[in-house]
Amino acid sequence: MNEINVRANKESFLADLATLIAIPSTKDASQAKEGAPFGPGPLAALEKVLEFGKRDGFRTKLLQGYAGYIEYGPEDAEDYIAVLGHVDVVPATGKWSHDPFTAYVEDGTLYARGAIDDKGPTMAAYYALKALKDAAVPVKHRIRLVIGSDEESGCECMEKYNELEPMSLFGFAPDAEFPLIFAEKGQIRAWIKLPQQAGDAPVHLAAFYSGERINMVPDHAYAVLSGPEAEKWSEKAQAELTAKNIPFAVERIEEGIKLTAKGKSYHGSVPSGGVNAAFLLAKALKDLPLVPTEQGFIDLLADTLYNDFAGERLGIKFHDDVSGDLTVNVGVVRFSAEGGTVSLDIRCPIKASLSELSATLKESVEKLGLSISELGTSDPLYMDPKHPAVQILKTVYEKHMGLNNVELLTSGGGTYAQYLDAGVAFGACMPNYPYTGHEVDEHVRVEDLFVASEIYADAMAELGNLEK
Numbered sequence: 501m502n503e504i505n506v507r508a509n510k511e512s513f514l515a516d517l518a519t520l521i522a523i524p525s526t527k528d529a530s531q532a533k534e535g536a537p538f539g540p541g542p543l544a545a546l547e548k549v550l551e552f553g554k555r556d557g558f559r560t561k562l563l564q565g566y567a568g569y570i571e572y573g574p575e576d577a578e579d580y581i582a583v584l585g586h587v588d589v590v591p592a593t594g595k596w597s598h599d600p601f602t603a604y605v606e607d608g609t610l611y612a613r614g615a616i617d618d619k620g621p622t623m624a625a626y627y628a629l630k631a632l633k634d635a636a637v638p639v640k641h642r643i644r645l646v647i648g649s650d651e652e653s654g655c656e657c658m659e660k661y662n663e664l665e666p667m668s669l670f671g672f673a674p675d676a677e678f679p680l681i682f683a684e685k686g687q688i689r690a691w692i693k694l695p696q697q698a699g700d701a702p703v704h705l706a707a708f709y710s711g712e713r714i715n716m717v718p719d720h721a722y723a724v725l726s727g728p729e730a731e732k733w734s735e736k737a738q739a740e741l742t743a744k745n746i747p748f749a750v751e752r753i754e755e756g757i758k759l760t761a762k763g764k765s766y767h768g769s770v771p772s773g774g775v776n777a778a779f780l781l782a783k784a785l786k787d788l789p790l791v792p793t794e795q796g797f798i799d800l801l802a803d804t805l806y807n808d809f810a811g812e813r814l815g816i817k818f819h820d821d822v823s824g825d826l827t828v829n830v831g832v833v834r835f836s837a838e839g840g841t842v843s844l845d846i847r848c849p850i851k852a853s854l855s856e857l858s859a860t861l862k863e864s865v866e867k868l869g870l871s872i873s874e875l876g877t878s879d880p881l882y883m884d885p886k887h888p889a890v891q892i893l894k895t896v897y898e899k900h901m902g903l904n905n906v907e908l909l910t911s912g913g914g915t916y917a918q919y920l921d922a923g924v925a926f927g928a929c930m931p932n933y934p935y936t937g938h939e940v941d942e943h944v945r946v947e948d949l950f951v952a953s954e955i956y957a958d959a960m961a962e963l964g965n966l967e968k
Contacts, residue, residue: 502635504961506953509627509634513953514946516552517623518603520545521612525588527653535565537656538588542649545587545619549626549647556630566660567649570626572633573642573964580642581963582671582923583629583956584658584916585622586651589614591712594719594765594940609943616944617937621674621928622647624949628956632964639964641669648916651675652713655878658919669922670889670963673915674956676925677935679897682890683910684918684925685769685823686854686880688846689714692800692865693873696839699791702729705798706755708835710778714843716831716938717774719765721781725788726756733788734759740784748781759784767938768829768845769912772809778833779806796869797835800842804868805830811846814864820851823880823910841873847912850880881918889966893926896959900951926959928952 506513528539536543543565553560553570562568571580592600592613600613614620622645629645648657697704706726711718725734734750734757741748747762761781766774782801790798803813810817811828818826832843848857854877865872883890885908898906917923928949929935936942 504631504635504637504957506627506631506957507950509630510950513623513627514603517620520548520587520619520623521603521614522601523548524601525614525649526591527588527650537565538650538653542588546647546649549587549622552626556633558629558633563661563664566657568647570629570645570647571642572629573639575642577640577642579669579968580644581960581966582644582646582668582920583625583960584646584648584671584673585625585675586618586648586657586916587622588649588652589617589619590652590716590938593712597941600942605946608946610946610949611941611943613942615942616929616935617942618651618675620944620949621952624928624953625674625956628953628960631953631957632960637961637964639961641964641966643960643964644668651916652715655916655919658916662919667921669968670966671917671920671923672893672926672959673917673923674926674928674952675915676911676913676927677909677929678927678931678952679906679908680890680893681909681911681925682883682885683823683850684881684914685847685849685912686852687878687914688844688848688854688858688861689876690844690846690861690872691874692842692844693871694797694800694835694840694842695793697791697793697837699793701727701789701791703727703733703788703790705785705788705790705794705835706837708781708797708833708840710781710833711831711843714831714845715768715829717764717766717768717771717829718777718831718833719763719774719940720760721763721777721833722758722760723781723785724753724756724758730756737784737788741780744780746780746784765939767913767935768831769827769847769914771827771829776807776830778830782806797840800868800870801830801833805842815860816846816857816864818849818852818857820849822851823849823912825849826852827912847914848880850882854879878914878918883922883924887922889922889963890924892962892966893924893959896962897955900955900958927955
């Protein structure tokens with residue numbers, strides 16, 4: 501057995517990562533088909549990582565286009581350790597400093613969509629596995645890098661994986677922060693339905709559009725005003741935006757006057773970290789003489805939901821001593837003559853009852869004269885910090901970082917670890933460095949990826965011999 505040496509492959513690591521980043525792997529349901537359930541981009545990225553695995557002599561398998569895996573260790577071993585990364589990304593909205601699908605490195609920092617969420621960490625895990633193989637590290641369990649392609653839009657890939665493959669002995673997701681996340685909040689994903697427009701008024705809200713993903717704070721929103729007094733009321737809305745120093749643009753289009761407001765994107769698990777453009781624009785339209793259905797839509801955004809990140813006005817505010825406060829993100833907003841929808845991404849503390857919160861949410865929405873058209877839940881994750889495998893990861897991290905007795909974390913973000921019987925989220929974002937997933941100019945320090953890869957290699961070697 502040779503020494504485990506991740507850095508022996510630094511150049512190929514970065515080259516493969518750049519190749520993967522260049523694939524715009526955002527889900528496109530309109531092009532979904534058998535074998536490509538999330539569209540061509542996620543499938544191409546998934547196949548590319550499996551191609552790396554074949555090139556380097558691993559066992560690989562594609563699972564109906566949903567997920568795949570790359571495996572090391574004795575093929576006849578009963579159990580395996582899972583390392584779960586994903587290659588799909590959220591849309592690259594907003595104004596980037598460089599092409600988001602070209603890996604751009606400046607001053608040791610790599611900028612790209614997927615740099616930290618989750619192509620960079622997934623490749624760090626892959627090159628950790630390669631370092632084990634190159635060093636012929638003996639393990640009694642198989643170690644399987646599982647690659648998903650729908651993490652950002654519902655994790656249907658992991659549901660399918662669990663249908664097709666046996667459960668792992670233990671696993672971790674390199675899709676969060678170090679030192680280790682042992683508890684993740686549960687989730688409620690709800691869509692508020694708004695009725696069709698009706699009635700007459702001097703100005704109409706012909707359309708409202710904001711956000712691309714339920715788990716992102718939207719960084720842009722536009723409204724189209726029509727009717728005989730559209731220009732007059734557009735000027736009032738512009739004055740409101742100007743008074744609050746909100747960046748906006750005005751455009752005359754065939755349907756009327758289009759107002760676009762700019763906010764700041766952020767991960768939906770921490771909605772207070774962004775600036776929700778839908779809220780900004782709705783506030784500016786608050787005093788327009790709209791028909792009741794249109795006004796009800798604006799009131800929902802500008803009053804009930806406006807910056808209420810704790811869900812207090814919806815009656816679902818909750819806090820526990822393990823994972824903190826409940827959070828609410830309004831991520832996707834659509835409105836037209838046919839009616840509209842507003843999405844809610846609700847991250848629930850682990851001690852909260854998802855059924856009780858869901859019932860309360862429905863009651864609150866119905867009191868507004870609206871309804872919920874879709875509602876889904878995901879159970880929280882809780883892993884005993886004293887579990888032997890958790891302690892292995894903690895010890896490996898501390899060794900590499902020269903630390904002792906680090907405090908383990910909880911998170912509002914949901915990872916693939918929630919699809920394991922036993923698992924946690926483990927890196928790759930380093931402490932005291934901003935997590936920029938879902939943001940404009942998403943980035944990660946290149947050195948941090950190498951360090952993470954070294955941590956993962958040692959963790960895999962240890963877990964590969966975990967006592968049952």
